[in-house]
Amino acid sequence: MTKLVSGNGTPGERAAPTKSGTNDSKIGSRLDVGALVKKDGKEYRRYYLQLNINAENSTIRKEAQQDSHRNLSFADVEIKQNPTDAETEAAVESLFDDLSNNVEAD
Template sequence: MPSKTQKSLEALMAYIKQSKSRRTTILRGQGEPGHRAAPARGGNHDARIGSRIDIGEIVKKTGKEYRRYKFQLNSNAEDSTLKRKAAQDSHKVYSTADVEIKESRTQEEEEQAMRDF
């Protein structure tokens, strides 16, 4: 059985994938380190999902630039388990993903990048 953290990550990824603008923002590496990529702070999605993707630094690998994203839990999560974990350390990074920064992708490349994310 998946943990509540895993279920929260799955809900977060579904939230990101349902909006082309959210996907594009992430796949183009937009935003400032330390800010959120998704979901926006406040609103009903933030507490309901219980986790977030924060924007990290740009890293270089084999001559290409990647944006590092960090999966973290929200201290305002509706789920008591997630809320308790976040209260212990709301800046704890549970997972990271490096996404190659590209201005444009084909539909197939975008779908593959989201699967890899």
């Protein structure tokens, strides 16, 4: 999670979870790295929630087969160099809140 808070990554690449084993099929979704965003003088990294084509869940799989690069939601994470454990934990909590609040309706 420190990687997310540090803002590392190239836009369009996967941020999490790692693409290994059965992660894609079991989890069914992923975070992709977005652009850097400035808000109130602070720098944030935008992350997008996308679905995986090979998800075990048939509903997720069918939706992903229509457009696996569709951004279902997004979250902006404030970039911190050498974040503390508490800052990382707060950022992850905020990320999930943002993803929940920013879901795009069809």
